[in-house]
Structure formats: structure tokens, C-alpha cells
Amino acid sequence: MSTDMDWLPPPDSGWEARLGEARALDWPAAKPAFEAVSKFNLDLLQTIKLDRAVSRSRQAAASDDGGPITKLAILGSSTMAHLLPGIRIGALRRGLIVDCFEGHYGMYMQELSDPGSALHGFQPHVILLNLDARHIVQQESVSVDQAVARIGRSWSEAKANFNCAIIQQTLLPIFMPAIGNNDHRLASSPSHLVEQINTALRPAADAAGVHLLAIDAFMRWHGGIDYWYDSSLWNHAKQEVNPRASHLYGEQVGRLLGAIRGLAAKCLVLDLDNTLWGGVIGDDGLEGIALGQGAATGESFVEFQRYAKSLLKQGIILAVCSKNDEANALQPFREHPDMVLKVEDIACFVANWTNKAENLRSIATSLNIGLDALVFADDNPVERGLIRRELPMVAVPELPEDPAYYAQCIARGGYFEALSITAEDQERGALYAANAERDKLRDSVTDMDSYLAALNTELIWQPFDKLGLSRIVQLANKTNQFNLTTTRYVDRDIERAIADPDALTLQLRAKDIYGDNGVISLIVGRRSGADLFVETWLMSCRVLGRQVEQATLNLLVERAREIGARQIVGEYRPTAKNGMVRDHYAKLGFEPLVGEFGAAGVTRWVLNIDDFQPTPTAITTLKGPHARSAADLHSAQRDFSGPVR
Amino acid sequence: MPDQQQIYTALNEIFRDLFDDESIVVTAETTADDIEDWDSLAHINLITIIESRFKIKFKTSEIESMHNVGHLADAIARKTAGA
Numbered sequence: 001m002s003t004d005m006d007w008l009p010p011p012d013s014g015w016e017a018r019l020g021e022a023r024a025l026d027w028p029a030a031k032p033a034f035e036a037v038s039k040f041n042l043d044l045l046q047t048i049k050l051d052r053a054v055s056r057s058r059q060a061a062a063s064d065d066g067g068p069i070t071k072l073a074i075l076g077s078s079t080m081a082h083l084l085p086g087i088r089i090g091a092l093r094r095g096l097i098v099d100c101f102e103g104h105y106g107m108y109m110q111e112l113s114d115p116g117s118a119l120h121g122f123q124p125h126v127i128l129l130n131l132d133a134r135h136i137v138q139q140e141s142v143s144v145d146q147a148v149a150r151i152g153r154s155w156s157e158a159k160a161n162f163n164c165a166i167i168q169q170t171l172l173p174i175f176m177p178a179i180g181n182n183d184h185r186l187a188s189s190p191s192h193l194v195e196q197i198n199t200a201l202r203p204a205a206d207a208a209g210v211h212l213l214a215i216d217a218f219m220r221w222h223g224g225i226d227y228w229y230d231s232s233l234w235n236h237a238k239q240e241v242n243p244r245a246s247h248l249y250g251e252q253v254g255r256l257l258g259a260i261r262g263l264a265a266k267c268l269v270l271d272l273d274n275t276l277w278g279g280v281i282g283d284d285g286l287e288g289i290a291l292g293q294g295a296a297t298g299e300s301f302v303e304f305q306r307y308a309k310s311l312l313k314q315g316i317i318l319a320v321c322s323k324n325d326e327a328n329a330l331q332p333f334r335e336h337p338d339m340v341l342k343v344e345d346i347a348c349f350v351a352n353w354t355n356k357a358e359n360l361r362s363i364a365t366s367l368n369i370g371l372d373a374l375v376f377a378d379d380n381p382v383e384r385g386l387i388r389r390e391l392p393m394v395a396v397p398e399l400p401e402d403p404a405y406y407a408q409c410i411a412r413g414g415y416f417e418a419l420s421i422t423a424e425d426q427e428r429g430a431l432y433a434a435n436a437e438r439d440k441l442r443d444s445v446t447d448m449d450s451y452l453a454a455l456n457t458e459l460i461w462q463p464f465d466k467l468g469l470s471r472i473v474q475l476a477n478k479t480n481q482f483n484l485t486t487t488r489y490v491d492r493d494i495e496r497a498i499a500d501p502d503a504l505t506l507q508l509r510a511k512d513i514y515g516d517n518g519v520i521s522l523i524v525g526r527r528s529g530a531d532l533f534v535e536t537w538l539m540s541c542r543v544l545g546r547q548v549e550q551a552t553l554n555l556l557v558e559r560a561r562e563i564g565a566r567q568i569v570g571e572y573r574p575t576a577k578n579g580m581v582r583d584h585y586a587k588l589g590f591e592p593l594v595g596e597f598g599a600a601g602v603t604r605w606v607l608n609i610d611d612f613q614p615t616p617t618a619i620t621t622l623k624g625p626h627a628r629s630a631a632d633l634h635s636a637q638r639d640f641s642g643p644v645r
Numbered sequence: 646m647p648d649q650q651q652i653y654t655a656l657n658e659i660f661r662d663l664f665d666d667e668s669i670v671v672t673a674e675t676t677a678d679d680i681e682d683w684d685s686l687a688h689i690n691l692i693t694i695i696e697s698r699f700k701i702k703f704k705t706s707e708i709e710s711m712h713n714v715g716h717l718a719d720a721i722a723r724k725t726a727g728a
Contacts, residue, residue, distance in 0.1 A: 237689050
């Protein structure tokens, strides 16, 4: 049923019992238990029940230490209260705890602009503008431009007064066509007007740095307008979204909040037999498996492979995890004419007889990503059950029995929600293929030094700039492991840092003989007197073990000197994921500072610039504009006054 | 078609889930005054949940005239009759 969240497993007979167990725990220990209970195909009643149980657990707690809280303000022109449980549970599915603020309806402009309003007191991290279609369209002869300008004014007001992300809901197409099929010929047709406004909102939102909640698009895939809108409920309660769709609405808001927090999945792990092709390669052989050849079942698998390939082009990493002999597993990739996916599309290929939980662990390790960044697609319910039990952080879509619907199931699950697609994303497939080449090189040379020298790595740096904005925000929000402070940024923070004379910002791109890794590291420093305080230092794990940190420090010291700093102060703020950089500053020769620095476990470190001796590395450091091509690189080298060593 | 007993059993279960209160026992006379969280928002949720559970649809005028659980149960019985 398309009105269900059918990519999630149905709540079985044990669901109530698990909810009871979660209830029995004290907050915050209860949080992961509630999160596990949320990851089922829940209906409205179950969603409300779970939401109540979570609120009670939090209220009863002495202190709310279930991690960071996302403060979401929902502002609009009709009833919104019925949407809140679905939103909170949609966010909980991504491990996020959301506190909601509900605006008085119709008052959003005043609330945004009045510094004394309760909304200002709430200090939202995210503002969701939930404007109903009637509010925008049903005025005397409003034009598309006027309507978009009117919505745009609320964005300007929000941006002027709040330092937060803004989400705009597109208009729900609730109006019937006035004259019929050719409704566009009637200038005043509300149905056509809504469609045009929705079209115009897209570029307008992009230009304003506003994210869309594309309710007009996703409702089609989740039951259609009849399911989402009920004129009786509008008349009763001014509810534009039918409560029965509120958990779907909330799931979509949860995806956006997750993407804003950098929680979207990064890798699709594929089983092979009966997932990428029909049948069992080890038994049926190359000629016996169902793949393509004009037969309906075979075509379903081709379609699914095409879908996986399209994800790859958006920057999603593909991996294989199959119970097979490796030679058998590879054979279709190499020899079957209808295979869409090729060996080089797969960043990590695991075919063996080890249990899949263990294999998924090693896939995550070898790709340097967290287990919670994996989506595991397997036709076998037993394997899915095993992974859900052993590795609850891995997303496991409930693939339907018919392969014709595999792609839909994963797409509807929204695991890979992205706020932007950067050039780096589109090249990621090539990046991982290049990584495999690097690994081969490492295996072929005898020692680390000659490997690093042979890679011929160039580190190309420049201060933050507008051009790099989307990649900077993306990297800052999705890097969890090599991230000293895990400070998250929205576009405007970066724009401020660009303009701040006391900010020292660096975006670093790494290139080597196998290709361009793109921007892989960011630093934000703030100068205060003779100190440069490093607010953010993060790096993509793709370039771990390549001396990039050392080369970056050499560069940072150089730049700090130029702006007159005498010492660099670094901070480490522990999270569940950044244990790998606990000793980052110690390894680079910083001295620990004694004291308490806010939260438990936070440490600070200092490096005296005057005494600093650069660490020799095999990396050449260059100042560059956005060096992408060889020609760019040449001009970068011309600008460059000499290696930092 | 469900009998009165089955309707009240199902309603009782829905009320307990919706208001997260295992002590609720609804009778025909139970009104919104008897259940703390039964406000207008909860009422619409209740209607929506009942509609999907019994696969029925209430008319706008029916929703307006439901002031206690008895009215609800009667409307359900009427609409499921012959089903």
C-alpha cells in the first residue's frame, strides 16, 4: 500500500513489548530503545502513542542528556499541531530529538520580525514555513510573481532575524481544475496557479538558500491528493494535511532535518543473487541467471541496476556483500552483456561465506565511513533480520518480493536525502575507483615513504569563498569522524566567516597521480589577540594516512604567522564518532592546556608558533583558485610563491 | 459486521493507545470532559483512526454531532451494518 511507510518492516507482535521496554528505561538511556521502536512502518495511532511515550520519558528525566536537541519552529497559516508527533518521530528515526515551536496561525510575519516574540525567545535551529495553498492563492487576482515575492518576504524576514536553516513547504495542490484538462487556458484557475507557483518556488528558493519540503511532489508517491487532503477536515479544523498523512509528512521533515545535520546515508550495499540478478550464480551459472534479455523478470533486475547506477552518479558509494565464491560473484560483472553495474562501480566488493554483519563492519571500515552510513539491500528476509538485530544502525529497507519494485522501495525510503549535489558528489565514483588504484600501489611498494612519494600529492588551498560554499557546508555537516569539534554550519555562517577579518579559513583540495580528490579538509580559525583559536578542523577520511594533517599544520602555522598570531589553540570536543582524533593535537606536537572547557571531555591544546619546525612531508602545498583542470593548476602554480614544505 | 461489544472493545483499545493511558474504560456516556487530553485536535485524530480501523467515512455533520462515545459507537454500528 503506497500510503504506508512500506520500506520499513511492519510492527510485529513484539512491537508493543519493545515500546514497553523502552518506557521502562530512564531517559537518556531510553533514547536508543525508542529510536529502534520508531523504525517500523507505524500508522497514525502508533506514531502518536510513541511520541507521547518519548515526551513522558523526557519530562520525567532529571536532565535531558540524550544528545543535542534540534529546535524546530513551524510557522504557517492554518492548523499545524497535528503534524508535530509525525515530525518528532520522523526525526527520531534519524536519532534526532526535536523540540517544536508552533506559531500562532497567520501571525508568522509578525513573529519573524518582532524581536520580542516568543519565536525569538525560542531561538530555532530550523524554521519550517507551512503555508497552505488557500492562504497564498485565494486573494483577488494574485499573480505568480506576487505570490512568490510574498513567500520570499518571509524568507528575508527569517534570514534577517535568525541564524538558522529555513525550510519552505511547497503548496499542496488542493484545488480541482476549473475548466478541465486545459485548465492552463483559464488565467484565474487556482489549480494552475498553484502549479506555476510551485514551479517558480524552486529557483527562488535556491537563490535564497532556502530548502524545500516538496510536499507537492512526494504526496504523489504516497497516496496522492485524495489521501493527503480532505475538505471536510479543512472545514472542521483548518487542517490542510489530513492527519492520516501526518506521519508521512513528518518522515519527510525528518529526512530534511537529518540531511541538514549530515545524517544521510552514504553507501548502498548490495546483495547479488536475487537482488542484482534473478537466480543463484553459483548454481545457475552465467547463462542461467535472469538478467535483461527482454524477459520481464530479467528487465526488473536491469532496472534496479540502473537505479543503483543513478545513485552512484549522485555521489552514493556502491558496495557488494554476497554469500558467494568471489570468482562466481565477479563473473556476471565481467562477462554478462546485460550487467549495468561494472566492477569499477563497486567501491568495496565482498563475496565470501562469512556472516553479513561481520562483512558490513569490514565494508564500513574499509570505506572509512560509519555503519550508520550504510543502506543494506538484500532480498533475503533472514539476512535482513540478522542485520537489523546485530547492527541496528544500518538501514535495511524491506525489499518487496517482486524485483520490479526494489528501486521504488529504496527511493521511497529516502535514505540518501541530499540538500545539494556538488561536483565532488558527481565524481565520487571515480574517486573510489582511484582509491582502489592507490591501494594497489601501496601493496606494490615496500615502505610507506616511497608510497607517499609515488602518489605525488598536491594540497591546494585557498580561503573560503562563495564558489566553494555548497561543498564547504556539505563537508562541515557530514564529516563525523575526523572532526575535532563537530561544529555544524549553515550557509550564512560561512558567508560571515568569509567577511570576518579575524577569521582564518582554509579549504583544501588534494590531487595525486590518480586524480582529484576534491575539497577534503576545512579549517576555521578565529584570531583573538596573539591567539588563533581553531574552531573547526575536519578532514575527509578518504585521505587518511597520507600526511595531509601534517602538511595542513605546516600551512596553518604559515598563515597564522602572516596574520600576526603567536600561538595556535586547538580544541577537541568528543562525540560518539570522533574518537579517532582524540590525540590529533598531541600527535602534531601541541601541548595540553589545563582546565575545564565547558562540557565533559573537552580538551584544549596549544602550539607556540615561534618555536614551530615544519614536519617534512611528501606533499606539495599550493595556493590555488578552484584548481580543477591542468590549466587551472598551472595558473595556481604561477600564483604560488613556493612550497610550505 | 461488528456487534456493540466488539465496537466498544475496539474503541477502548484505541482510546488507551491514543491517550497512552491503560486505565481508560470508555462507556456510552464518556465525554471529552472525562479524558484530560481529549481536545479538538485529539478528536480529529480519533475520527481519522476510527475511520481507517473500521473502513468507514463519517459525514461532516456526523463529526459535529458526536459528543460522547455512545454517539461514536452508534455511528460505527450504523455504518458497518450490512458490511
